[in-house]
Amino acid sequence: MNKISPQIKFLIEHAAITTKLHKQIDICLSYQGISFTEFLIMHHLYGSPQHMMRRTDLADSIGITASGVTRLLAPMEKNRIVDKERNPRDARQSLVKLTQTGQQLYRDSMVGFADFSKNKLKSWTVKEIETVAQLFQEI
Amino acid sequence: MNKISPQIKFLIEHAAITTKLHKQIDICLSYQGISFTEFLIMHHLYGSPQHMMRRTDLADSIGITASGVTRLLAPMEKNRIVDKERNPRDARQSLVKLTQTGQQLYRDSMVGFADFSKNKLKSWTVKEIETVAQLFQEI
DNA sequence: GAGATATGCTTGAGTAGTCAAGGATAAGAC
DNA sequence: GTCTTATCCTTGACTACTCAAGCATATCTC
Numbered sequence: 001m002n003k004i005s006p007q008i009k010f011l012i013e014h015a016a017i018t019t020k021l022h023k024q025i026d027i028c029l030s031y032q033g034i035s036f037t038e039f040l041i042m043h044h045l046y047g048s049p050q051h052m053m054r055r056t057d058l059a060d061s062i063g064i065t066a067s068g069v070t071r072l073l074a075p076m077e078k079n080r081i082v083d084k085e086r087n088p089r090d091a092r093q094s095l096v097k098l099t100q101t102g103q104q105l106y107r108d109s110m111v112g113f114a115d116f117s118k119n120k121l122k123s124w125t126v127k128e129i130e131t132v133a134q135l136f137q138e139i
Numbered sequence: 140m141n142k143i144s145p146q147i148k149f150l151i152e153h154a155a156i157t158t159k160l161h162k163q164i165d166i167c168l169s170y171q172g173i174s175f176t177e178f179l180i181m182h183h184l185y186g187s188p189q190h191m192m193r194r195t196d197l198a199d200s201i202g203i204t205a206s207g208v209t210r211l212l213a214p215m216e217k218n219r220i221v222d223k224e225r226n227p228r229d230a231r232q233s234l235v236k237l238t239q240t241g242q243q244l245y246r247d248s249m250v251g252f253a254d255f256s257k258n259k260l261k262s263w264t265v266k267e268i269e270t271v272a273q274l275f276q277e278i
Numbered sequence: 279g280a281g282a283t284a285t286g287c288t289t290g291a292g293t294a295g296t297c298a299a300g301g302a303t304a305a306g307a308c
Numbered sequence: 309g310t311c312t313t314a315t316c317c318t319t320g321a322c323t324a325c326t327c328a329a330g331c332a333t334a335t336c337t338c
Contacts, residue, residue: 006268007256008249011164012182015175017275018157019202023296025150036154037324043151056286063158068325070288092286092333110147117146123277129145132271136156138262162326176294195316207295209318231303231316 021120028116032109037062037072038081039113042098042106045082051098052085058096081105160259167255171248176201176211177220178252181245184221184237191224191236220244 025036034042040062045051053061059069073096076082081102087093098106121129164175173181179201184190192200198208212235215221220241226232237245260268 005253005256006265006272007260007263008253010260010268010272011160011252011256012179013272014157014275015161015179016200016202017278018153021150021278022154023202035324040151040154054286061155063155063162064324065326066287067289067327071325090286090334094287114144114147117144117150120278121146121149124146124274126145128274129149132274133145133149133152135263135267135271136153139156139160139259174294193316203294204296205317206297206319210295229304229316233317 024120025113025116028112029109031112032105034105034109037064038076039106039109041069041072041076041096042081042102042109045096045098046103046106051103052095054087054093054095076102163259164252164255167251168248170251171244173244173248176203177215178245178248180208180211180215180235181220181237181241181248184235185242185245189236190242191234193226193232193234197235215241 022036025039029036029039041058044058044061045053055069055073056066059066064072073082077084079101080099083097083099085095085097087095124132161175164178168175168178180197183197183200184192194208194212195205198205203211212221216223218240219238222236222238224234224236226234263271
């Protein structure tokens with residue numbers, strides 16, 4: 001059998017590790033009743049001006065499609081975690097805004113997530129994290 | 140707003156990058172009519188003695204559940220990419236074996252995947268790849 | 279300012295898994 | 309040998325998306 005390059009090996013191993021990692025994150029966040037994807041949505045909204053973003057930008061920042069965003073936000077709107085706002089300049093757009101409830105839920109979830117992150121990456125130095133982050137930016 | 144630790148930032152950014160990466164891999168492999176998960180299954184079978192593995196080990200090596208393996212393998216058995224074999228020592232187990240057809244399909248898919256991997260990680264040195272791989276092993 | 283084209287979002291239908299329960303077999307305790 | 313417990317796999321019901329199509333609105337060309 002042909003030699004497997006380091007690049008191939010890495011992508012394959014990385015896929016399995018990442019899948020397992022995301023399952024652990026989901027378990028960690030399930031205590032607050034949310035999924036990792038919902039957490040990511042709240043995170044990006046929380047960090048935006050007026051806690052508000054366009055749906056397509058939100059989709060891009062978490063790596064899913066626009067239709068995925070529509071489906072994800074439907075229950076979050078019902079639970080008043082996010083609100084729909086119109087853009088007066090462009091009637092095609094509908095902006096998403098994190099409500100007060102959503103902001104509090106985000107802060108609460110962040111406690112567990114911060115703990116998890118710290119623990120999970122405890123064997124990586126901050127310098128290593130930054131180096132790896134930089135490398136991933138380049139791909 | 141509270142300070143976001145490097146660990147938190149990394150996990151969030153890494154999630155988005157990984158999601159996009161896996162979609163690109165799926166597109167790359169779709170020319171051979173297979174998904175990344177199917178490729179991973181073939182990869183692990185190909186590298187095993189007699190191209191054969193237990194279903195639970197297969198599940199663990201790619202990071203999905205046993206029931207996920209059952210569902211994934213069903214169409215692959217129908218297409219004669221893998222075969223079901225019994226373990227004479229333990230009637231509970233059913234082993235999965237990569238057929239000749241499956242081996243050829245794997246080698247064919249590997250051409251495109253190798254190209255993709257090389258191109259995708261072209262800005263990483265081999266040393267960097269190995270360092271990052273090592274770090275991911277530790278989490 | 280009318281027509282063509284592009285953008286933003288949602289929808290119906292489909293796919294790739296998950297989980298919890300269950301059936302079959304195996305292994306350990308006595 | 310029988311009872312309990314553990315392991316391996318599959319199944320029904322569900323979730324979290326994807327894609328292609330479509331509607332509404334905006335923008336660009338002339």
